[in-house]
Amino acid sequence: IRSQARIIHWVNRLFSHVFPARANTSRGAVPYADSDPFKPPLDGPAVSIDVFEGESGRLLEAEQVANKVLEARALNPTAGIAVLVRGRGHL
Incomplete structure (x- = not known):
């Protein structure tokens, strides 16, 4: 659930x-404003980051x-x- 705490x-x-x-304003820079969660936290990790590099990484990423x-x-x-x-070309 994307809005969980x-x-x-x-x-x-x-x-x-x-x-x-x-x-x-001259650079189009705006400060970040914290968001408030709408859902309570779920068990387990909420975010995982997997890094895949190079052409061989594309297939591994798709499988993951x-x-x-x-x-x-x-x-x-x-x-x-x-x-x-990022865009349709990355599907």
Whole structure:
């Protein structure tokens, strides 16, 4: 669930360090504003980062994504699943 507390807290921690502390209109820079979770935290890790490099990594990445989708479906067959990608060319 993307609005659960563990994910929101992770995003807040990460982006509070990435965005500037103050707005700079000439550069189009805006400060990050923390979000509030709408759902309580779920058990287990909320975020995982898997790094794949090079051409051989593309197939490994696709397999990893497919496996994670299958695992999520096994845990909750009626839940919605979204896979975010840079663009259609990355599907």
